Amino acid sequence: MDDEKSVSPNLTTVEVSNLCMSEDALIEQYGADRVRKLLLKVCAPGLGLADEQVDFHLMPALVFLYLISFVDRGTLSNASILGIKTDLHIDTTQYNLLATVFLFTYSFLDIPSNWVLQKIRPNIWIAVLCFVWGVITILSGLVQNYSGAIAARVFLGVAEAGFFPAAVFITSVWYPRKQVQWRVAIFYCMGSLSGSFTGLIAYGVAHMDGRAGLASWRWIFILEGLVTVTFAPFIIWILPNSPSDSKWLSDDEKELLFNICASGGGSPHVPFRKGYLYAAFKDIKVWMVGMMGVGTVLPMYGFSYTLPTILTQLGYTAEQAQLMTVPIYAVSAVTTLVTAWISDRIGRRAPGIMVCFAIAFVGLLTEFLLPKTTAFVHARYGALFLIPIGVYGAYPGQLSWITNNTAGRGKRAMSSALELTMANVSAAIGTNIFLGREAPNYPTGFGFSLATVGLGFVLAGLLWWMLARENARRENLDKVVVNRLSSVEIEEMGDSAPTFRYIL
Template sequence: MSASKDEVKQPSSDVPLETEPRTSSEDATTVVFIDPEKEKATVRKFDRYVLPQFVIIQVLSYLDRTNIGNARIFGFEEDLNFKGNDFANLTSLFYVTYVIFEIPWVLAVKKYGANSVIAIAIIAWSVVVIGTGFIHNYTQAVVLRLILGFTEAGIFPALSFLISTIYPRESQGKRIAVLYGSTALAGAFGGLIAYAIQLMGDRLGLEAWRWLFIIEGAISIVFGLTCWATLPRSSEEAWFLKEDEKKLMKDRRARDIAYTGSDEFSWSYVWMAFTDTMVWAAALSLFCAGVPLFGFGTFLPTIIKGLGFESLQVNYLTIPVYVTGCLILAAVTFTSDRLKKRAAIAVCVPLIVITGYAIPIGTPVAGAGFFAMFLCSGVAWVSNNIKPDHKRSAALPFFVSIANISGVVSGQVYPSSSSPRYILGNAVSLSMEFLAGCGIVVIYFILRRRNQIKAKQRDDGVTDNGEKGDKSLDFEYIL
């Protein structure tokens, strides 16, 4: 049968093109179709203009959060007269406000646009970091650390959410992996910058650790001002798109409404996120993985120093560790995309990290312990399986918020009393990584079971199972 003027046969593509009816004011129904080659060309523009900015934002965020670990090697604790477990407490307190304000920041991105909200966040946290270079006691450090947690809270979940609105489901994993990879890249840059500043020494009456905060904060504030002009408000209003490309992005939303959902906000979507078993399973799994992740990021210089290396060596020795982490992540991501087995690959990652922590627990040899740090450096799957956008914009920061509570725990598992080998912290990190692997298995079986139930319903002729969002009959989970 030939297509009418209101209906055109949808071209084939290796990118799934779902069609959904779109109703006009006269209630006429048309079928949305998009040239797949033009769609790919449009998406590639986001890779050129937006993704590099996302990487830089993530690098700066991680640098400005974890530079306290490098500052510790410079004499940060001694100059501020820290006592007992003060440094660990300071590390933990950051995550209190970080967890509380993640969801509001991401919902603000959805409502007010990425360019203004993210730029405000970057500028705000940069001012806090610069201010840290001028503190004189523990109380001042606590106040600024809490404010820093508030200002950085929404960055990673907001960037993850934006990626989920720009890219097709099948290609989101690589972009999210780029964000994780930029964290490892930030660690390498952080070690390099810290080493250079340590060599610079005291200048203008300020200690080297103060210059670390001032210089890194100044870099961030300049980039934050730039982001205000260069980040798009949304994927459909990007400044670098031509009018026909903007229309394509809007048409794609109509086409993909089975995945993204409508633009109309309802608190029911937030409730859907909070009551989804899969979201809670992901949150608990990420919580377990977060303990070694956050502990590693902040305490790596301390751990390396505890292995017997000199202070001046510590900061540059962190660089190859993070570079190795980037390479491991790239290999894992490539294998996951090639095999199309997200869960199977994801469950292998904790095994690498477990091995890494087992080595310094089992041997006091400095060389072996340093080698283990390479192994330790090694969400997109979950974000792929949440619909619609409003549920995803609440679910992503929600389960990341639960996961980030682990930052409070990680700050306490490397107490000064356990130096120099920090066996307690490494043992806790190993155990939590094992539980994270178990959580991945649980998520896999939850999603597989849901797909099986939907498949049976379709085989039985059911056209509507009465569910909304990703639980609806027309949505299939990626495994």
């Protein structure tokens, strides 16, 4: 039907171009039914309003890419109990460095990668990254000494650094602000599910020890790398670049998506400028969310790298420990999705983030305080569930919060990349805070984790209050003064514009 293929003639492209200030303004001017119908058509699958949806075209590629990227980088923890440390003569200190060097390059290339993303088509850029990190994963299974393993981890960080910030940015380009967290959570929960996948893969590959003269830890790198390399070329065809070159959207739908996407303000036609990086650096919101990211990622990495070891300390064999990680990560994936769905439903980020921080804090504190005796094995195993439920559940909300509240594609790209840089730097710390000599209590590891999670909780509440106060202030501004601002002036002001409202 015609009304399902295009916007009403009264809603012309010229008119839509001036509607980038807020979704509320769009609804007020053109009616909730007309706008809602178009939003559902391009953003919500399974509602019978269109055969082809944005979710159908965009999300499968991002989901699978994030899964294999997390599996490839996380394989080291499984290889550690399958013999890599023995075969390559790696002691505890060297292993910690091996885990950390990946993060050195991975952390500091987020911003350059998002800059490149403004110059190169996303499908090409991500396909190249995927192919390269797949090759490096294969080579990781062929290294013969510690130096070779270090080199492989360094270059794996270089190759993988660009994908996640690109995925977050791409999601914010395609979806309205209050629909972002659910989408980010869908592919991000693959990070927690990857723990289940790597555990199952490692359990199966453990029985390949000696095949073709290769140890089982080598096979896990090789097989996972082959999957990645095989998938990489298909990204060019299956990952859409932007609404403007998508054949399955009408011209009016493309323009509508451009103007009510997650920026909440900011024309997609404005060229990228270096000043966007400076704008991100001087925005206190970016630094506050970045510190929340530290409170999430530091304990996340410390937990993921130490979990197999903690499980063996509970009395499980190395193979059993791999299986016991599966339900822990599977439950955290489900709760991450539930948290995101509720957050998008209520249009708020802070409540979900704070609840998740509280859950993680309880899990960390319980695991630290419980006696390390056989009588408390089941209680300690139960506490291990709470930690990833909290840290994995909080992070999609933080990533969505930063993209929701930075207007303009350029600043949004740089802000999300800066937040990820801060979080990833903390990951390097997280991999080194659970010290082998402090087992089984790990006071340093749990102490750092509890401190950063607590700080994240406080910052989330403080930012919630700050944004609510600023929204109230803008509501009370003199409407005559606001109406004197031209669309160009509002565009240049970005999220400082009096018409912009922050997501709380």
